[in-house]
Amino acid sequence: MGEERAWRRIGWDGILLQVPADWHPAAVYTDYLLFEEHYQPVFALKWQQIKGRFEAEGILKKLQKSLGRAELTPWQPPTGWRLHLKSFIHQGFHWQGAGGKGTGLLLYCRESRRALLLQFYRADESLLSIFERLLANLQARQQGEKRLWSVFDIAINLPKEAQLTEHEFLPGSFRLLFKLPEGKLTFYRFKPAAELLRRQSLSAFGSKIADGAALVRTENPLQAQWQKNPRSGHYLLARLRGKPACSTVRLWVLPEKNVILGLKAQGNRLIAAHNFEALCNNCTAC
Amino acid sequence: MISKKKTTAPGPDRQHALACIPMRNPECREEHKEEGILLRYTVQAKPWLRKIFKSAAGREPEIIRKKLQLDAMGSSVWQAIDGSKSVLTISRDFQKEHQLGPREAEISVSEFIQQLGKRGLIALKEPEK
Structure with missing residues (x-):
């Protein structure tokens, strides 16, 4: 189903990814992108250059706080997703709070020393393959000059x-x-x-x-x-x-x-x- | 890393607003000019202004006549307001006509319609269920 959709390439601050062409970039900050589908948030991506040691717990705690003390539970991404996460240290989670619920991934790219926080606002069956393709094309740092x-x-x-x-x-x-x-x-x-x-x-x-x-x-x-x-x-x-x-x-x-x-x-x-x-x-x- | 980034307004409100049908004020007169359509319309004076006018002139003020010159793009949106098309349909047509992005056209058209509404040139009809 996802394969039939048109896709477009997004490049921003060294991040490279592909999203369905009908996803609308609703918020574009220097280090944050939020996409909407049918006027509802569908996917958000935030990134940061890590200077010292990468600590997933600290980042997830901050996320929990920003989501209004949402409940975060560890989650193991599907095998199909994990195949595309080999170049990252990854940690999956579900979140649920007053502001909504969804699934997320915290990724750390050792090569570029960049941490990426991915939030998937919906978990419909039809979106799983789309998220998988998104992960397959995600680059934390573009190569070349x-x-x-x-x-x-x-x-x-x-x-x-x-x-x-x-x-x-x-x-x-x-x-x-x-x-x-x-x-x-x-x-x-x-x-x-x-x-x-x-x-x-x-x-x-x-x-x-x-x-x-x-x-x-x-x-x-x-x-x-x-x-x-x-x-x-x-x-x-x-x-x-x-x-x-x-x-x-x-x-x-x-x-x-x-x-x-x-x-x-x-x-x-x-x-x-x-x-x-x-x-x-x-x-x-x- | 995580900060106060907020998501946009909840969807249904925006979708509902886009489904509304703009209706022209029948009192409004239009004049076609080279630069676009000129709208002539009347407005009631604001209560505070009426009060001042009455105390100064000793009578109620007359209706205020106003005009609004639209450019080519504004004119095309005004002409699309026919009492049957929704804001969304108008913005889709506008998007195709000017090769704009869908949201770009939606924002432009809905802001323009909002401005027309503030001046009393149009009213919005609830979509039929």
């Missing part, structure tokens, strides 16, 4: 050093701000592009995001780019204010998706054109 940030309809591949500092998902407007060793990087997604650009050009639409940067002439009508590379006086003033002096901004339209995507790179030096191009090429809307 890039990290996928993919939620809702956006997908961004960024260098592994990128740290999410702010994010907002408003209807029609998404914004993710990352900190990189060289400066700041902001990703934008606006929808529906056709309506937003009905009475104004892309450059007029993006002027607020460009924040005073100069419009750069481009041949592509579906793209607008701005650049700010101030002279010494303004550069020094920006540095004294503790603000990044240089910025490169690009907005581009994907008409087939009816979306405007954007990227703003800010730093004390102008980002190299080929690096900015590579970053833009790694941002897309699904």
